[in-house]
Amino acid sequence: MNKRLSIQLAAALLASATLLSSALGLFRDRLLNGMYYDTYKVGIDAYTAAFTVPDFMFFILVSGALSVTFIPVLNQRLATGNKKSAWQLSSSLINFMALITLIASVLIIIFADPILRYIIAPGLSESGMALAVSMMRVIAVNPFLFAIATVIASMQQAVGRFAFLALAPTIYNIGIIIGALFFTSGITIFGVQIFEGGIMGVALGVVLGSILQLIVSSIGLIGLGFDYEFKIYWKNKGFRQVLKLLPPRSFDQGMDYAVSLVEMNLASRMTEGTLRAFQQATTLHLVPINLIGVAISTAAFPKMTERLGQGRPDLFRDELQGVLRVIIWIALPVSLITFFTRGYLVNFINNGGDALMSMLLGILVVAILFRSIYHIAARSFYAQQDTRTPLYISIVAISLNIILAIWFTFTLELGAAGLAAAQSIVAVVEVVILFMVMSRRIPGLFGNGFWSAVLRMASATGLMSLVTYFMVTSFPLGAGDNSFLASFPKFCLIVAVSLVAYVMLSQLMSLQEARPVVRRVKRVFFGRTR
Template identity: 50%
Template sequence: MKNIISRANSSLTVGKAAWILSGSFAVSAVLGLLREKLLIAKFGLGPTLDAYIIAFSIPDFMFYLLVSGALSVTLIPVLSQRLQTGNKESAWQISASLMNLFAIGTAITSIVIFIFAPPLVKLIAAGSPKEVQDTAANLMRIIAVNPFLFSISSVLASMQQAFGRFFFNSLAPVVYNIGIITGIVWFAPAIGTQDNPAIVGVALGVGLGAILQLIIQTIGLAGLGFKYDRKIFWRNRGFRKVLKLLPARSLDQSIDYLNSIVERFLASFLVVGSIAAYNTAYVLRSVPITLIGVAISTAAFPKISARAASKRTDLFRKDIESVFNVLLWLSIPAAAIAFFMRGYLVRFLVGQGNTLIVSILGWFTLSIIFRALFQAATRAFYAQQDTSTPLKISVYSILLNIGLAVVFVNLYDVVGLAMAQTAVAIFEVLFLVIVLTKRIGTVFTKESFISTSKMLVAVFGMSVVNYVFVRYIFPLKAGDVGFFALAPKFGVIVVVTLASYVFFSHLLKIKESQPVVKGFLKLLYKPLKIHQP
């Protein structure tokens, strides 16, 4: 058992880390979609699911404000500096101090949320019916434990990433979803009564998932020699540096999530079920962003942090450019496939389909490209230990988003929220890239523009193939309901579409496609070993 854990905890290259993260994110994404499907099947796109989504708003917001991704992008560069100089003791002091500080802060926060859940729900979902608000408040009290549990696991995750460890860290979202699914399948039916709605069981599953992911993150520390100390080492310069960097990034993260709260507030004044419909489309959009943008950017972050620490601006710029090119090569076709196959995607989750979710997802698809690039663009600043620039841009972005959302919701109902999000996603990335270019030189060189142009040509060819299959060969029919009716057609279309994209990319000599083609040819022409009796 020790050998298995030791091998799983071995340090990885960026490429291997990206594959492991993408693989685990893929499993987590599948489980996340299964979670959504089970929720919709059991509770429908109505008031109960609206209440469930509203219940996450304040606990998640406080977690983003206090910890979240802010920790990893501020802690990892500081830990990397300590580890490069062989000062492990200082690294452990920093980690233990943050763990203790966050545990105290989030424990207090969780208690406050538990006590004031009803008025908080009335504030953020003023347009929802009273029964929705009451249910949301009860669920929020259970989910209030999340900030405390996630704050500790976030420190553990950052420590592992600083050492190039990703395996157990990548399993955390998987077990979190397993916990929620357990709540839907087993807890909800077991405790559901007239006085105690079944959705409470799902909230208990959320708590179980949070505990499971903390246990997994703890296992990931095996072999590091981490020595926990109950003290907070205020005199440690690295700890003070993280605290100095943390507020800007925390505000950046929380401002971004504040936008979600505003969206739910606006949607609460629309027809019941609008929050659930919007959230379903949002979840579908998030899958490619997580698999591509988050996985690759997370895997590359320790390396680009080391480049920034070494003061090699030329190599740092080349690494950023390389990450951008890979993200573009993967995210552009992902957005195109999501657009043309959005009917299939929605029907996977919502039985007979839902035209409202299809419309929302259609507007969301363009944002997939820019949200994937956003993951790398922000990390380029964090690697330089600059958290203020992304914060400033986020402030402008949320003001723009709120303004556009108010206007578009009045014109196009809940679909307007997706339109506003997409417009702001483009704005954010353009601003980040402009500032980054002024600082380190252009990250989109002539070669990058040529390569991107070729990608667009390849995607056009791929889209024609995809459209023909979706529209004429395997069109959606009224009887296409359920996994077994949809999966074969969906699988064939996706495989043929992706194969055509790789073919066109290879034909146009796009550099990012070469490893895929070489790997396929190696597999195709690998000699078959026949064992003689």
């Protein structure tokens, strides 16, 4: 499991693990919605709000900011065989991030009440506010645990190890599910009840999941030869370089998450349950983005940095163009299928469906396509150790998102739909600006061949949408399809027929991305006969 993997195998592994993690996440949300969404909207809104600041601190301090700044610098040292410097850099980063996030966790515990009351969710009732504050203080340990796990995972990613990196998020969701299933009924040890239970048990499950994720990530270090030291090497050039690259990317991440804080603030002022409904629709639209954009770009990123490290910008351009085409080829049909099957998807996480969630997801499908593209587009700059350009573009995009969200909800009175519309519009704007800058920096990336392929992909998707629409109308959700087992087979049939049609259309339109899929299918079904 700790072997180095190719880009294709790594992408497949990450996508499969993301799919498993997402499936567990959907089961987690379905479990929580079934327990609280219809019966205790105040509680589920409070639970949703409690995550915001711990998640914000993690995203701004660690998350993608660390991996895209740390991996190129670490790869440079490993490529030249300077393992001593590489391990000093890694140890320094683990210790530095642990220290920073520990301070952040303590501050969250101290200031949870005013942060929630005046910034995050001022629209919560007093009972909801008290519950959110208590849960936030429990979840506050997450940034500290996640920071250490992320540095360890980035080390493995840099050397092409992806197995335990892919497994860790799944373990995290399992911890939360354990909390929902067992801790909510209370915890008793030797006949003494030490915890009464309730929705606070889910918060304890979150902490359990974080601890398990750190343990699993650490197993991935076996055989790497990592020599950990409880010390920060301030004079290490690689460490100083990472610290230099980190602030722009961290600020970029923080700005991106700031939109979520604004959206939560606005949603908390609407009717009870709106905050949870919007968060759930956002979670659903992130599943294909993580499966496609994040998984593929994460797998491709180390190779892209390696090409530049070899002094081969031509190979870097070819790698980037190939990955871009694959992401667009996959994301286009998935976005359309998500739109037509949004009723099924919402039914999976909330038994019986929910009209508000379904409407919001329908608006967010535009963001699925463009957010998937964004991840590889941004990483093309990070591979060149340029974290400032995506930052400047994000500042423009995020400012526009906040302005549109406030205008749509307050002036146009579109409610939660305005929040979703703002997200989709800004996703398009951000990718367009990134493409414009990339075309100037990387000549030949967007030639006639690229745009011809994209046009053929769009045509195949348009024709496939007719098939998807026919399938959805032929197999609609009925009154007896509320349960997961009743609706899932129909959903799978709709998706399977749609994707088969899309691959066949892509083959007819001579799209090279379809050839490996067709070859693999032929090998599976006709290989032995031949």
